[in-house]
Amino acid sequence: xxxxxxxxxxxxxxxxxxxxxxxxxxxxxxxxxxxxxxxxxxxxxxxxxxxxxxxxxxxxxxxxxxxxxxxxxxxxxxxxxxxxxxxxxxxxxxxxxxxxxxxxxxxxxxxxxxxxxxxxxxxxxxxxxxxxxxxxxxxxxxxxxxxxxxxxxxxxxxxxxxxxxxxxxxxxxxxxxxxxxxxxxxxxxxxxxxxxxxxxxxxxxxxxxxxxxxxxxxxxx
Amino acid sequence: xxxxxxxxxxxxxxxxxxxxxxxxxxxxxxxxxxxxxxxxxxxxxxxxxxxxxxxxxxxxxxxxxxxxxxxxxxxxxxxxxxxxxxxxxxxxxxxxxxxxxxxxxxxxxxxxxxxxxxxxxxxxxxxxxxxxxxxxxxxxxxxxxxxxxxxxxxxxxxxxxxxxxxxxxxxxxxxxxxxxxxxxxxxxxxxxxxxxxxxxxxxxxxxxxxxxxxxxxxxxxxxxxxxxxxxxxxxxxxxxxxxxxxxxxxxxxxxxxxxxxxxxxxxxxxxxxxxxxxxxxxxxxxxxxxxxxxxxxxxxxxxxxxxxxxxxxxxxxxxxxxxxxxxxxxxxxxxxxxxxxxxxxxxxxxxxxxxxxxxxxxxxxxxxxxxxxxxxxxxxxxxxxxxxxxxxxxxxxxxxxxxxxxxxxxxxxxxxxxxxxxxxxxxxxxxxxxxxxxxxxxxxxxxxxxxxxxxxxxxxxxxxxxxxxxxxxxxxxxxxxxxxxxxxxxxxxxxxxxxxxxxxxxxxxxxxxxxxxxxxxxxxxxxxxxxxxxxxxxxxxxxxxxxxxxxxxxxxxxxxxxxxxxxxxxxxxxxxxxxxxxxxxxxxxxxxxxxxxxxxxxxxxxxxxxxxxxxxxxxx
Ligand SMILES: Cc1cc2nc3c(=O)[nH]c(=O)nc-3n(C[C@H](O)[C@H](O)[C@H](O)COP(=O)(O)O)c2cc1C
Ligand code: SF4
Ligand code: SF4
Ligand code: FES
Numbered sequence: 001x002x003x004x005x006x007x008x009x010x011x012x013x014x015x016x017x018x019x020x021x022x023x024x025x026x027x028x029x030x031x032x033x034x035x036x037x038x039x040x041x042x043x044x045x046x047x048x049x050x051x052x053x054x055x056x057x058x059x060x061x062x063x064x065x066x067x068x069x070x071x072x073x074x075x076x077x078x079x080x081x082x083x084x085x086x087x088x089x090x091x092x093x094x095x096x097x098x099x100x101x102x103x104x105x106x107x108x109x110x111x112x113x114x115x116x117x118x119x120x121x122x123x124x125x126x127x128x129x130x131x132x133x134x135x136x137x138x139x140x141x142x143x144x145x146x147x148x149x150x151x152x153x154x155x156x157x158x159x160x161x162x163x164x165x166x167x168x169x170x171x172x173x174x175x176x177x178x179x180x181x182x183x184x185x186x187x188x189x190x191x192x193x194x195x196x197x198x199x200x201x202x203x204x205x206x207x208x209x210x211x212x213x214x215x216x217x218x219x220x221x
Numbered sequence: 222x223x224x225x226x227x228x229x230x231x232x233x234x235x236x237x238x239x240x241x242x243x244x245x246x247x248x249x250x251x252x253x254x255x256x257x258x259x260x261x262x263x264x265x266x267x268x269x270x271x272x273x274x275x276x277x278x279x280x281x282x283x284x285x286x287x288x289x290x291x292x293x294x295x296x297x298x299x300x301x302x303x304x305x306x307x308x309x310x311x312x313x314x315x316x317x318x319x320x321x322x323x324x325x326x327x328x329x330x331x332x333x334x335x336x337x338x339x340x341x342x343x344x345x346x347x348x349x350x351x352x353x354x355x356x357x358x359x360x361x362x363x364x365x366x367x368x369x370x371x372x373x374x375x376x377x378x379x380x381x382x383x384x385x386x387x388x389x390x391x392x393x394x395x396x397x398x399x400x401x402x403x404x405x406x407x408x409x410x411x412x413x414x415x416x417x418x419x420x421x422x423x424x425x426x427x428x429x430x431x432x433x434x435x436x437x438x439x440x441x442x443x444x445x446x447x448x449x450x451x452x453x454x455x456x457x458x459x460x461x462x463x464x465x466x467x468x469x470x471x472x473x474x475x476x477x478x479x480x481x482x483x484x485x486x487x488x489x490x491x492x493x494x495x496x497x498x499x500x501x502x503x504x505x506x507x508x509x510x511x512x513x514x515x516x517x518x519x520x521x522x523x524x525x526x527x528x529x530x531x532x533x534x535x536x537x538x539x540x541x542x543x544x545x546x547x548x549x550x551x552x553x554x555x556x557x558x559x560x561x562x563x564x565x566x567x568x569x570x571x572x573x574x575x576x577x578x579x580x581x582x583x584x585x586x587x588x589x590x591x592x593x594x595x596x597x598x599x600x601x602x603x604x605x606x607x608x609x610x611x612x613x614x615x616x617x618x619x620x621x622x623x624x625x626x627x628x629x630x631x632x633x634x635x636x637x638x639x640x641x642x643x644x645x646x647x648x649x650x651x652x653x654x655x656x657x658x659x660x661x662x663x664x665x666x667x668x669x670x671x672x673x674x675x676x677x678x679x680x681x682x683x684x685x686x687x688x689x690x691x692x693x694x695x696x697x698x699x700x701x702x703x704x705x706x707x708x709x710x711x712x713x714x715x716x717x718x719x720x721x722x723x724x725x726x727x728x729x730x731x732x733x734x735x736x737x738x739x740x741x742x743x744x745x746x747x748x749x750x751x752x753x754x755x756x757x758x759x760x761x762x763x764x765x766x767x768x769x770x771x772x773x774x775x776x777x778x779x780x781x782x783x784x785x786x787x788x789x790x791x792x793x794x795x796x797x798x799x800x801x802x803x804x805x806x807x808x809x810x811x812x813x814x815x816x817x818x819x820x821x822x823x824x825x826x827x828x829x830x831x832x833x834x835x836x837x838x839x840x841x
Binding site for chain 1: 525527542546547549550695696697698699700701702703704706707708710711714731734735737738741742743744
C-alpha cells in the first residue's frame with residue numbers, strides 16, 4: 001500500500017493504482033477522454049492532467065498514467081491545471097468540433113472561444129477503439145498509421161480486415177462517433193447547445209428525457 | 222593460432238608488439254574519410270594514393286590510412302603526414318604524386334596545401350597550430366585522425382582497451398560506478414542526466430533472471446548533427462570499450478547499438494569492430510579471462526527523430542512502433558522487454574574509457590562546476606570554419622564562434638546562435654560571453670541537446686527560423702499526444718500568419734500561452750521542448766515579431782510577403798543585368814537610365830539584387 005495526498009486529502013491505495021483512480025475513489029472529478037477503466041492506460045489526450053508538487057517546484061502530469069507512489073502530493077484543480085486544460089480543450093475542439101463529448105467538455109470547463117484554426121479530423125486519436133479492438137476483442141483489426149498530423153486510425157489496406165468480428169465496439173467506445181454533436185452551425189467551432197442552454201422549448205424544465213429538445217432544436221441526450 | 226587474448230598481460234604484450242612494428246621508420250599518411258570529406262571526394266584522393274604509391278614503388282617507405290573525421294570539414298579533403306604532423310587541406314587527386322615525391326621522399330613541405338591563417342595570412346604547418354584546433358580539447362575526437370577505424374590493432378596500439386583491462390582486473394563494478402559518478406560525467410544525448418547515477422540505478426534494479434541491457438543510442442536524428450556518426454565511423458572501438466566497461470559495472474550480459482539506418486558506414490565499421498573484438502576475446506565469453514561475458518548486437522533504427530527518445534527507442538528495438546510511453550517507471554527499472562536497461566549516447570560511452578584510464582579526478586578538473594569534460598559540437602551556419610569541434614565545457618560562445626569558427630562569413634554581423642538541435646533555443650548577441658555548459662544553456666532558454674550549433678547573421682529572420690524548426694518538429698512528432706500533435710500544428714499556423722503579413726495583436730501572447738501548454742502537458746521530451754525555438758525567439762527578439770505584426774515589415778528582409786524589391790534611381794547605372802536575370806521579366810528601363818521593377822509581377826526571388834553589381838536593388 002502507498003500513501004498519497006490528493007487536494008490535501010491523505011489516502012492509502014494499493015500499489016499500482018493510478019492517481020486518476022485514487023482521485024475518483026475519493027469522489028474528486030477529473031475529466032478524461034482516452035482513459036477507460038477496462039483498457040490499458042494510454043496518456044494521449046492529456047485532459048486528465050494534475051499538478052504534482054515537488055518541493056518548491058511542481059510539474060504537470062497526466063493522472064491516468066501516473067502511478068501513486070509514497071509521498072506523492074497532487075493538486076487536481078489548481079490554477080495551472082485549469083489554464084493548461086482550457087487550452088487543451090480548445091485544441092481538442094478545434095481538431096474535432098463535431099463531438100458532443102468535446103462540446104460538453106468545453107462547456108463544463110468554461111471554454112467559450114476557440115482561438116485556433118478549426119481543422120475537423122472527426123477523430124481525436126484517443127486510441128480507445130484501437131485498444132478496445134485489441135485488448136477486449138483480441139482482434140487487432142484496426143491500428144494507427146502515419147506520424148504527426150497525418151496519424152490516423154485505419155485498417156490494413158483500407159478494407160475491413162479478416163480479424164474484424166463486427167462487434168461494433170470501436171464505434172460504441174468512440175467519443176466522436178457515439179456522441180456526435182448535431183448542431184447545425186457552430187460559432188467559432190463551439191456549440192454550447194446542450195450544456196449551456198438547458199432551457200427547452202417544449203418543456204418548462206428539462207428532465208433529460210430522451211425526447212428533450214433544447215432551444216436550438218438539438219436533442220438532449 | 223587463435224588471436225584471443227586471455228589476460229590483461231596478453232593484451233599488453235600485443236600492444237607492445239604492435240608499437241614495435243609501427244616504429245619501423247615509415248611515414249604515415251592519414252587521409253580523412255569522414256562524412257564531410259567524403260563530400261569533397263576523399264575516396265578518389267585515397268585511391269590515387271594507393272595507385273601512386275604502387276607506381277612509385279615506395280610501399281616500404283609509407284603507410285596509408287583512411288581515417289575517420291578530423292573535424293575541419295570545411296577544408297576537406299584533409300591529409301596529415303605523420304610523424305611530422307604536416308597538415309594539408311583541400312587535397313585533390315592531382316596533388317597526390319607531388320605529396321609523395323616532395324613531402325614523403327624529400328621531406329619538402331608543399332606550401333600551397335597548407336592552411337592559410339585568415340588573420341595573419343601566413344601558412345600553418347601543423348594541425349594543432351591551426352586556430353580551428355587551438356582552443357579545442359580533442360579528448361574523444363582526437364584519436365580519429367590517428368587510426369584506421371577498421372583496424373582494431375591501430376586502436377590497441379594507441380592504448381585502446383587499456384581501460385577495459387584495468388576495469389576488469391583491478392576494479393569492482395561498484396568502484397567503476399563510483400569513479401564515473403565522481404567524474405561528474407553527464408549524458409551527452411540531450412538530457413544531461415548524471416551517468417554514474419543512471420548506472421547505479423540500473424545495477425540495483427531488481428530483475429528476475431539477472432537480465433539487464435545496456436544500449437547505445439546512435440539514432441542521431443537532429444538535422445545537421447553528425448558527431449555520433451563521426452565517432453562510430455571514425456573510432457567505433459572507443460564506443461564499444463565504453464559499453465563493455467559499462468556492462469561490467471551494471472551487470473549486463475548483452476547490449477545493443479541502435480543506429481540510424483541512414484548511417485551505413487557507421488554500421489559497417491561498427492560491425493567490423495564487433496567481429497574484431499570477438500576475435501580478440503574482448504567481446505563474448507570470458508572477456509580477457511575475467512569470467513565476464515558480454516556481447517553486443519547492432520539494431521538499425523527506423524529513421525524517425527522520435528525513435529531517439531528512450532522509451533520509443535526501446536519499443537522500436539522490440540519491433541513495436543517507435544512511440545514514446547509515459548516514463549513514470551524509468552527505463553533503468555523497466556526498459557527493453559521490461560528488464561532494467563541502461564541507455565547512453567554514443568559520445569557518453571566514448572567518454573568512459575578516458576575516465577577509467579585517467580581517473581575521475583583528472584576528468585573532473587575539466588569543465589565547470591556542474592558539467593565536466595568536453596563536448597563535441599557540430600558547428601554550422603554563417604561562419605568561416607564549419608565542422609565538428611570538441612571543446613571543454615565552460616568555453617564561451619564567443620570563443621567557439623570567433624576563435625574556432627573564425628568569425629562571421631562575408632563580414633556580416635552576428636545575430637544569434639541556435640543550440641541544442643531543432644528543439645533548442647536561440648541565444649542573442651548580448652549573451653555571447655555565456656559559458657557553454659548544461660545548466661547555463663538551460664538557464665537562458667536553450668539547451669545542450671545533442672550538440673548542434675547553428676550560427677546566424679543579420680540576414681536571418683527569427684520568425685521564419687522559428688517556423689522552420691516548428692515545421693521540422695511537426696514532421697517528426699509521433700502524433701500520439703494532443704498538445705504536441707495539434708498544438709505544434711496551430712503554432713505553425715500562427716507563425717505562418719505572421720510571416721505572411723496576417724499577424725494580429727495578441728498573436729505573440731497566444732504563441733507564448735500555447736508554448737507553455739505544449740511544454741507542460743506533452744507526453745515526451747520532444748513535445749516538452751518543441752516550443753523552445755518559438756519561446757526563445759520571442760524572449761530575445763520580440764521586437765522582430767512586433768515589426769512583422771504591427772508594421773508588416775520583416776527587418777531581415779526574408780519574409781517574402783512583407784518585402785518589396787525596388788531599384789534606387791540614384792545608384793542604378795542602367796546596365797540592365799537585372800533585366801537579363803529576372804525570370805518574370807518584371808524589370809524594365811532604358812539603357813543607361815534607372816530601371817524600375819513592376820511590383821505586380823515580381824515574385825521576389827531576389828535574383829536582380831544578387832546580380833546587381835552596384836547594390837542598386839534594395840529591399841524594403
Ligand atoms: C525526441 C527525442 C530525440 C532524441 N534523440 C536522441 C538521439 O538521437 N541520440 C541520443 O543519444 N539521445 C537522444 N535523445 C535522448 C534520449 O532519450 C536519452 O536521454 C539519451 O539517449 C540518454 O543517454 P545519455 O544519458 O547518455 O544522454 C532524444 C530524446 C528525445 C526526446
Ligand atoms: S476513432 Fe474515436 S475512439 Fe478511435 S481514436 Fe478516433 S476518436 Fe478515439
Ligand atoms: S510529445 Fe509528441 S512525440 Fe512525444 S508522445 Fe507526444 S506526440 Fe509523440
Ligand atoms: S485521460 Fe489521461 S491522457 Fe487521456
